[in-house]
Amino acid sequence: xxxxxxxxxxxxxxxxxxxxxxxxxxxxxxxxxxxxxxxxxxxxxxxxxxxxxxxxxxxxxxxxxxxxxxxxxxxxxxxxxxxxxxxxxxxxxxxxxxxxxxxxxxxxxxxxxxxxxxxxxxxxxxxxxxxxxxxxxxxxxxxxxxxxxxxxxxxxxxxxxxxxxxxxxxxxxxxxxxxxxxxxxxxxxxxxxxxxxxxxxxxxxxxxxxxxxxxx
Amino acid sequence: xxxxxxxxxxxxxxxxxxxxxxxxxxxxxxxxxxxxxxxxxxxxxxxxxxxxxxxxxxxxxxxxxxxxxxxxxxxxxxxxxxxxxxxxxxxxxxxxxxxxxxxxxxxxxxxxxxxxxxxxxxxxxxxxxxxxxxxxxxxxxxxxxxxxxxxxxxxxxxxxxxxxx
Numbered sequence: 001x002x003x004x005x006x007x008x009x010x011x012x013x014x015x016x017x018x019x020x021x022x023x024x025x026x027x028x029x030x031x032x033x034x035x036x037x038x039x040x041x042x043x044x045x046x047x048x049x050x051x052x053x054x055x056x057x058x059x060x061x062x063x064x065x066x067x068x069x070x071x072x073x074x075x076x077x078x079x080x081x082x083x084x085x086x087x088x089x090x091x092x093x094x095x096x097x098x099x100x101x102x103x104x105x106x107x108x109x110x111x112x113x114x115x116x117x118x119x120x121x122x123x124x125x126x127x128x129x130x131x132x133x134x135x136x137x138x139x140x141x142x143x144x145x146x147x148x149x150x151x152x153x154x155x156x157x158x159x160x161x162x163x164x165x166x167x168x169x170x171x172x173x174x175x176x177x178x179x180x181x182x183x184x185x186x187x188x189x190x191x192x193x194x195x196x197x198x199x200x201x202x203x204x205x206x207x208x209x210x211x212x213x214x215x216x
Numbered sequence: 217x218x219x220x221x222x223x224x225x226x227x228x229x230x231x232x233x234x235x236x237x238x239x240x241x242x243x244x245x246x247x248x249x250x251x252x253x254x255x256x257x258x259x260x261x262x263x264x265x266x267x268x269x270x271x272x273x274x275x276x277x278x279x280x281x282x283x284x285x286x287x288x289x290x291x292x293x294x295x296x297x298x299x300x301x302x303x304x305x306x307x308x309x310x311x312x313x314x315x316x317x318x319x320x321x322x323x324x325x326x327x328x329x330x331x332x333x334x335x336x337x338x339x340x341x342x343x344x345x346x347x348x349x350x351x352x353x354x355x356x357x358x359x360x361x362x363x364x365x366x367x368x369x370x371x372x373x374x375x376x377x378x379x380x381x
């Protein structure tokens with residue numbers, strides 16, 4: 001069949017067939033080249049991809065933007081997740097960027113929106129930031145509600161807590177929380193940053209909205 | 217020899233005194249320069265760090281720890297604002313938000329099982345009842361404080377109203 005076509009002239013069809021032959025029954029040399037090129041390209045792309053994922057997953061990167069540095073970062077420096085008894089620090093990505101690959105990529109893609117808002121100057125001044133803060137906080141809360149505070153649970157776990165060592169109110173509330181199916185952010189808001197005006201109202205509205213969504 | 221000393225005794229005494237005072241003054245001033253040099257190294261500033269040089273680390277002093285206890289502290293007299301029996305480190309209390317409300321304001325207190333804020337706190341200075349804690353009661357730690365195991369600053373023999381009865 002292919003021979004017939006080849007004789008009838010070096011048309012487009014013939015070229016396609018030749019290429020197909022090359023690919024389907026390649027010589028050793030061709031195979032070698034293909035593999036080598038593929039291998040190198042793979043390393044370059046995968047490495048570059050991973051490198052950029054790693055690079056953008058550090059606190060130093062987050063605070064290159066003054067919006068992050070001058071507001072949330074400065075507040076966070078006063079909190080237990082920055083400096084504590086045990087010397088374990090939780091950095092921005094620890095709480096805000098998922099660890100699992102697929103969720104991480106999804107978050108990074110969404111984060112390109114931050115880039116847009118950075119250049120648009122949405123929260124470039126303290127006043128603008130304060131004005132938009134409730135909304136940003138609500139976004140984070142909503143996400144944590146939906147993931148059952150996944151990022152907190154990368155470090156903390158109800159199962160690993162020694163309730164006899166906790167303050168009595170913490171121990172009691174945690175055990176009740178497990179029974180009631182509550183998540184960390186339900187009770188621990190504003191642990192790393194200052195809460196904005198009307199934060200509790202915004203939380204209640206967000207929770208009500210989530211309930212109606214779940215309800216039907 | 218003895219005679220000579222006796223003749224010039226006043227002079228000798230004076231001489232000895234002069235030498236002694238010279239030595240003292242030199243020693244004192246040397247000590248002074250040392251101190252000044254140490255201060256110079258610290259930028260001339262005498263701070264809470266004491267004479268520790270800027271690049272050196274100070275040893276952290278032992279700080280009093282907070283007393284926490286299940287339930288609550290006893291009151292010493294009828295009008296006493298109840299003492300806080302738990303940690304409040306880092307709780308935000310400012311114009312924008314008050315973290316204490318998240319557990320003590322109605323209806324959150326029902327959920328958290330914490331004591332409800334007294335109704336008197338919801339009345340403003342004109343006697344009008346509000347739905348929120350009145351601004352004049354907003355800053356909880358003006359009246360309610362945690363306790364620590366620090367030594368008393370002034371020795372005292374305070375007795376609670378109950379003990380006095």
